[in-house]
Amino acid sequence: MPPRRTSTKGFKRTDSLLSAKIRQASETRGFAQSRLLTQWAEIVGEDVASISRPVEVSYGRAGMGATLTLLTNGSNAPMLEMQKEQLRAKVNAVYGYNAIARVRVTQTAATGFAEGQVAFEARPKAHAAAPADPVLRQRATETVGAMGDESLRDALARLGENILNKTKR
Numbered sequence: 001m002p003p004r005r006t007s008t009k010g011f012k013r014t015d016s017l018l019s020a021k022i023r024q025a026s027e028t029r030g031f032a033q034s035r036l037l038t039q040w041a042e043i044v045g046e047d048v049a050s051i052s053r054p055v056e057v058s059y060g061r062a063g064m065g066a067t068l069t070l071l072t073n074g075s076n077a078p079m080l081e082m083q084k085e086q087l088r089a090k091v092n093a094v095y096g097y098n099a100i101a102r103v104r105v106t107q108t109a110a111t112g113f114a115e116g117q118v119a120f121e122a123r124p125k126a127h128a129a130a131p132a133d134p135v136l137r138q139r140a141t142e143t144v145g146a147m148g149d150e151s152l153r154d155a156l157a158r159l160g161e162n163i164l165n166k167t168k169r
Contacts, residue, residue, distance in 0.1 A: 036094060044090055048083065051076040055106065065101020072105060080105045136164045 036057075041049035056069040068091060072080055080087070084103040091100050140160030147153040 036091065043094055044087055048080070048087065052080055052105075057100070066099055067102045067104050068100045069104045069106055072107060074107050077105050077107055133165065137161050140164055 036043065036054055040054060044052075052070045052072045054068060055071045057066050058069065059066045068088070070080060070087070084105070088100050088103050091103075092098050137157070140163075141157045143160055144153050144156045147156075
């Protein structure tokens with residue numbers, strides 16, 4: 001029986017290239033589960049994820065459970081303080097056992113002020129979309145010409161319009 005040929009033609013999945021590096025970086029902060037970092041919003045919910053980030057998991061000398069340190073800003077710290085037990089339960093559900101014994105809320109990163117300057121909201125887009133120019137739209141439609149597939153023609157016309165808008169700027 002001939003050996004099975006792979007269909008990847010020498011390419012590798014991004015996951016296989018990056019998973020070791022991500023795991024190594026997250027383990028330096030005590031995160032045995034990198035999923036806690038990468039899927040924070042799914043674990044705790046969008047409302048909590050928008051005001052906090054997991055910073056560190058530290059283990060005590062006695063080894064009786066770890067402490068999860070969350071980074072937030074000053075105005076949201078009291079809200080997180082009230083939700084500590086719910087957050088601990090959600091995080092422990094990811095681990096599959098009671099790995100986290102305590103949740104600590106900090107307003108700066110555990111290592112210093114430089115890392116504590118975290119923006120919790122997405123940055124606004126740098127520029128808004130340019131208004132549609134009817135002359136460019138007409139020119140793009142004429143360039144595409146007549147096609148049998150209407151959706152393909154419309155897609156090519158939009159692409160042409162975007163290219164013409166970009167070169168116009």
